[in-house]
Amino acid sequence: AQSVTQLDSQVPVFEEAPVELRCNYSSSVSVYLFWYVQYPNQGLQLLLKYLSGSTLVKGINGFEAEFNKSQTSFHLRKPSVHISDTAEYFCAAQTSGSRLTFGEGTQLTVNP
């Protein structure tokens, strides 16, 4: 079974600053990785996913993530954040034949 650890529960940043939300995973087999975003009072929305191929994955809203197999990481980055990016972000992992496993979530707060 796979597991996901999000290293920061809260990340406060100022508007237009860069941000990195950290995610580590563990799995004994090939893993598929995802980032979801949850805005207040809404369900989760897929930001991006890594299934195979290029390790740098671009998603919606200017976010990108890099799959690093040697470090078992899948960190999410954005070069310049907006107030509207304030939300909870979830990293998730899945292997073939298993269910999607979510991390604990990281609350990103963008301050003016």
Added chain:
Amino acid sequence: DSGVTQTPKHLITATGQRVTLRCSPRSGDLSVYWYQQSLDQGLQFLIQYYNGEERAKGNILERFSAQQFPDLHSELNLSSLELGDSALYFCASSVGQGPENSPLHFGNGTRLTVT
């Protein structure tokens, strides 16, 4: 709009009662998943159905049950409710079962409050 519809949006009930949460998946999606989101336990997978059949079970209590009907909508039944069952319950759907068929499309959830 994800295309996944959950009803009701809010539910307030007393301990010991029974409630039913309903989910209509996105058009064309055959898999339905139920998740529980609480402050202390995060997002916990409860159960998955694919085309009417149970396919995976997670941390679902024996007091809870679910089913997926021929029209593919799903219901989650929670009985003998306890205060600790208060949470946001999400339904998600996908075309198939595996990660190749992701992403999961989430509904906006049902917020259950047990008093």
